[in-house]
Amino acid sequence: MNPTTREPEISLKALRHSAAHVLAQAVKRLFPSAQVGIGPATEEGFYYDFHFERPFSPEDLQKIEAEMKAIIAERSPIVRRALSRKEARDLFSEKDEPFKLEILHGIPEESEITVYDQGDFTDLCRGPHVPDTGEIGAVKLLSSSGAYWKGTEGNPSLQRIYGTAFPTQKELDDYLVHLEEIRQRDHRKLGKELGFFKTLDENGAGMVLWLPRGARIRRVIEDIWKIRHDRHGYQYVYTPHIARLDLWKKSGHWDFYRDSMFSPMEIEGAEFELKPMNCPFHILIFKESIQSYRDLPVRFAELGTVYRYERSGTLHGLLRVRGFTQDDAHIFCRPEDIATEIGKVLKLVDEMLLPFGFTNRSVYLSTRPEGSVGSDENWEVATRALEEALRTSGIPYEIDPGEGVFYGPKIDMKFHDVLGRTWQLSTIQVDFNLPEKFDLTYRDVSGKDVRPIMIHRALLGSVERFFGILVEHFKGAFPLWLAPEQVSILTIADRHIPYAEKIARALEASGIRVTTDFRNEKIGLKIREAQLLKVPQMWIVGDREMKEGTVSLRHRDGSPGGAIPWESAKSDIENENRSGLALG
RNA sequence: GCCGGCGUAGCACAGUGGUAGUGCAGUCGAUUCGUAAUCGACAGGUCGUCGGUUCAAUCCCGACCGCCGGCUCCA
CATH class of the missing domain: 3.40.50.800 (Anticodon-binding domain)
Known part of the structure; x- marks a missing residue:
């Protein structure tokens, strides 16, 4: 593309970061009383946050965009300047930019303070930037929304303006075509047009009604799932949708995840709770049916529908709902069998996802986080077992340090769809905690009672979400074997x-x-x-x-x-x- | 939950302080017609819900519900 650009992704980032500055400059020209927050480059463009007395309207965005184009046409040089702490403080005090002063305050003593000047605008920034505003070949503002200062609830609410920029108009046009393609594939739009599913006001937000055409596809997916799990030695179980609150207290969910659980209901003096997870039930089944090492490993599988309270603003079609079906299973095994069992799960992941065309994936191994439970030895053994399983399976992976769950290490898999977007689908988690809480044991060869290891795993994640992703992946044109009507x-x-x-x-x-x-x-x-x-x-x-x-x-x-x-x-x-x- | 926008027939959308239209879908009739829309007629809405302002509200105000774009969250 640009022969002078040695590292295109870095320079594109600089270009967009500069475009963010141009946005701030344009806003300050048109609305001098607006105060600037932060304005970074993002994966696909850039944004800038402003504090202003009224919301920006679409007409405002048009004007701002026009002003940005004027600034770009001015080809102002973007000049880096190192300042002393005091100079910087004076500069932004004089400009009445409290947010910049707050950032300044947070910069460590030893760090150099730099500002970038372009024409009549100066921003506190560590750079880098393109040499002059004229480098920004094409720019477009896309949307505006609210955002909290520093992303923290309770902080002042700022207005964020999103945009994108490219070296050339052609690249911008291509990107806009890409956005349109994403819009055309939106599972909410296609779900309506093709009669796959509905969410109704009358019914409640985040609760999905599967219409016959969607349900037929779901059934094929579930059939495949059950067949493959049968073959992999899983035993299918069914569990209720509610349980006594005491069960959730015992499992620890009530303490840890109460914020995401629906309120308990009272029945004849006892409190009951809608299930946010299936695991406690599978544990009870284990307790009732397994005594000996001869029975292990045991694998309980269930397409279990769970209910979680999600804040209303976060709900999104099928991708984020309040009632969904996990393709869940729990494997109980001896500590020395972890690697083998994980290896089998990895194989099953392939068998399950390859037919849908998810051939490309990124795999992450998440290690011990702060404030976790379990002994060092357990973590060590389990983490090594996960690594061993990945290595034996020949699966390349990255380590996500400290990103494990509090109860054990995990493997997460993100799959790439036809548009190159990534979706976290499969997760495999080792758990030391629940077997402990429920005092699970089995009788070992030596006659001792030993604590089993529990592995939680989901391959699709949630059937609802997976289906939503499939709709977008196939653009509603399901392959013959999966189509609702063949x-x-x-x-x-x-x-x-x-x-x-x-x-x-x-x-x-x-x-x-x-x-x-x-x-x-x-x-x-x-x-x-x-x-x-x-x-x-x-x-x-x-x-x-x-x-x-x-x-x-x-x-x-x-x-x-x-x-x-x-x-x-x-x-x-x-x-x-x-x-x-x-x-x- | 927060910021902003929005909520009119099954769907896509017009519209107005004096209780509403268009297209498609639907129903009925005619047509039996070979590879992306046959013609005609009819019917269909307490204008998201509840409350307020007003002689009068779908339109103005408030609360609630839901949707959209983000923020936040995502065991």
Whole structure:
């Protein structure tokens, strides 16, 4: 791109950081009483926070953007200047910038204080910046919102203006196309258009109603999940949605996570609580059924729906809800079996996620955090076991120091979707805490009672969230084996209905998801509607097909598949279903 | 929860201090028509909920519920 740029990502960051300064300069020109907060570059652009007596309107943003373009056209040099502490203090006192003074106050004694000048604007900043404002080839303001000073609730509320900048207009235009693509893929938009799910005011925020078309996809996902877990030696269990509050007190959830739990309800004098997790139930099942090392490892799996209080402002489609289904399982094993068990889970992660096209991932091993429970020895053993499992599986990973859960180390996996966005899906966590709290033991070979290790793991995370991600990943066009309707049979005229009906019954009998459109409508309309619903295959039947025992195949992308005998079209789908479900 | 925006028929959207429209979907009728929208008629809304201001509110004000963009949070 730019031959003079040796480190493009660093220079793009500098460019955007400079664009943030230009934003602040523009705001100060148009609204001199606005006070500046901070204005960094971000992954995709930049923002700047301002304290101002009224909110910025979209019209304000337009004016500010125009002013920014004027500043860029001025090509003001951006000049670094080192100041003494006192000079800096005087400068920002005089400018009446209390937030800058607060930042200044927080800079360690030994650090150098620098400011950057550009035209009539000076900002406290450690840089780096591009040499002059003219380097910013293209800039656009995207949105504004509230933000707390220093991100802390209770601090003054500032107004944050977001924007992005690129060296060239072409790159900005490409980015805007990318944003539009993300908007088009939004699972909330597609979920509505394609009839996948609903959240209703009447029903309550963050509670998902799965409509039939979404539910069909969910069922396929759950079927695959159950089949693979059966094969990996898991035992499926069912547990209730509420439990006595005492159980949550014993597990420690009530102490640690009460803020995220719904309020208890009273039933005949005892308090009950909606479950935020499945683990205590699985522990109770363990306690009831396992005594000997001969029974280990034992793996209890459940698609368990849990309820967590999330603040109203954080809810987001299917990605952040208050009731969701974890693809949960708990493995109880001897300490010496941790690495083997983790290795098996890693294999299962692949088997579960590869079919959905999640081939790219980043893996993180999180180690012991501050204020954790458990002995040094336990942490040491478990962390080493996780590393060993990753190494044996040949999975590259990064260490996330101190990011483990308080009860044990964990492996997190982030997967990349078709747009390159990353989603944390799988998590595997070792737990020393709960076996202790519930005094779990098994009888060892030597006849001693030994505490088992517990492993929590979820592969998809939550079925709701995973589905939302899939909708965006596939843009609503689910692959044949996963689509809510795999085939739509479209008739040309009423006289073709019996033939079409016969085929439809045969498909149903083979477990193929089929819909029919026998309406007295023109074939063009039927095709259009099936295509808008992203049905993978349309089978059109008219006089010719009826006579020859064929169907005329049309794919949802509009490409024709020609006339083929319907039995062979049927077995093609059966084959795809078998490989998709790994039943073959 | 906080800051800002928003909430009109199933969906997408107009609109006004004197109780509302358009398109698609729906229903009915006609059409039986071969690869992305056949024609016509009809019907459909206590304008998110509750309260207030007013002779009169969907429109103004307040609270609540929900949605959107962020902040914060995310065991």
